Amino acid sequence: MEERNKTLGEFIIDKQEDFKYSTGELSRLINSIRLAAKVVNYKVNQAGLVDITGAAGEQNIQGEDQQKLDVFANETFMETLINREIVCGIASEENDDFIIIKGRDECHNNKYVVLMDPLDGSSNIDVNVPVGTIFSIYRRVTPVGSPVTIEDFLQPGDAQVAAGYVIYGTSTMLVYTTGNGVHGFTLNPSIGTFYLSHPNMMFPKDGNIYSINEGNYVHFPQGVKDYLKYCQREEEDRPYTSRYIGSLVADIHRNMIKGGIYLYPTSSKAPKGKLRLLYECNPMAFIAEQAGGKASDGFGRIMEIVPTELHQRVPFFCGSYNMVAKAEEFMSAAL
Ligand code: AHM
Numbered sequence: 001m002e003e004r005n006k007t008l009g010e011f012i013i014d015k016q017e018d019f020k021y022s023t024g025e026l027s028r029l030i031n032s033i034r035l036a037a038k039v040v041n042y043k044v045n046q047a048g049l050v051d052i053t054g055a056a057g058e059q060n061i062q063g064e065d066q067q068k069l070d071v072f073a074n075e076t077f078m079e080t081l082i083n084r085e086i087v088c089g090i091a092s093e094e095n096d097d098f099i100i101i102k103g104r105d106e107c108h109n110n111k112y113v114v115l116m117d118p119l120d121g122s123s124n125i126d127v128n129v130p131v132g133t134i135f136s137i138y139r140r141v142t143p144v145g146s147p148v149t150i151e152d153f154l155q156p157g158d159a160q161v162a163a164g165y166v167i168y169g170t171s172t173m174l175v176y177t178t179g180n181g182v183h184g185f186t187l188n189p190s191i192g193t194f195y196l197s198h199p200n201m202m203f204p205k206d207g208n209i210y211s212i213n214e215g216n217y218v219h220f221p222q223g224v225k226d227y228l229k230y231c232q233r234e235e236e237d238r239p240y241t242s243r244y245i246g247s248l249v250a251d252i253h254r255n256m257i258k259g260g261i262y263l264y265p266t267s268s269k270a271p272k273g274k275l276r277l278l279y280e281c282n283p284m285a286f287i288a289e290q291a292g293g294k295a296s297d298g299f300g301r302i303m304e305i306v307p308t309e310l311h312q313r314v315p316f317f318c319g320s321y322n323m324v325a326k327a328e329e330f331m332s333a334a335l
């Protein structure tokens, strides 16, 4: 009989001993993310059928219009994590501040904090383009028993114990790492189960796709302009192919499978970049490095940046190792 793929639930149980601190809490935490992802997937799939597309009428802390599905995804992930009493704090791209969560015993004995972008790329929902959830998990640094503080959230990416994303695409996948490689699970929608479909995902060392919002070209720093010209030059295996969905999870997911680089640099329009260090860049950087890729702010590793604020933005260069290294060369040369 052909062996069937493991389910995500089975995989988590098997891998529990790989976790740095194996008390079962991290496994339960990933399980609850799996559950919330299924609920959000169900809703995303109904876009166009029920009244869930379009703006919710509010703006988030970044001054961006919240979509109805942004709000739904945020509430779903929050409620699932809070009800299961596993985490001691959550910070979300959609909320102004982090929230403190008490455990079952009304004490603050849980050990993990979660940072997340509940529905990234949500401006794409109305046009049926893939969107995603991105999450990042840290062990708290303040003493267990006391309420979490901002210190627990402002940790460098190198301190992450797990990170991942869900892509709501042509099929829905959950991809995550706990520091032992990157594994991808595809949802079988008829039975609501994630199956291991992409074990040990790896970025090809080289690639031929570059993904950037080229409409902003005139506003980019000189190093990025020079790198783009290099990508387009007829030489060796170039010109590269340009592919940009405008949905971070989908662009990174494709580049991890096919080989490529994603760039969201600073520009005169967005002097610090657009993407958020804690909710988008650090988790994607952890995935990228675990998959043999590279993630940089143009000059150094994303995961070494010591955050100073929750909603901090950084320039982001992420993808196949040699491509990101080449982009860094151009950035330094243009200084
Ligand atoms: P969001 O968190 O408000 O959805 O913004 C993040 C998204 C990324 O998914 C995507 O890569 C980028 O913004 C696209 O930005 P732009 O439209 O400026 O190219």
Ligand code: MG
Binding pocket: 093, 117, 119, 120, 121, 280
């Ligand atoms: Mg986002």
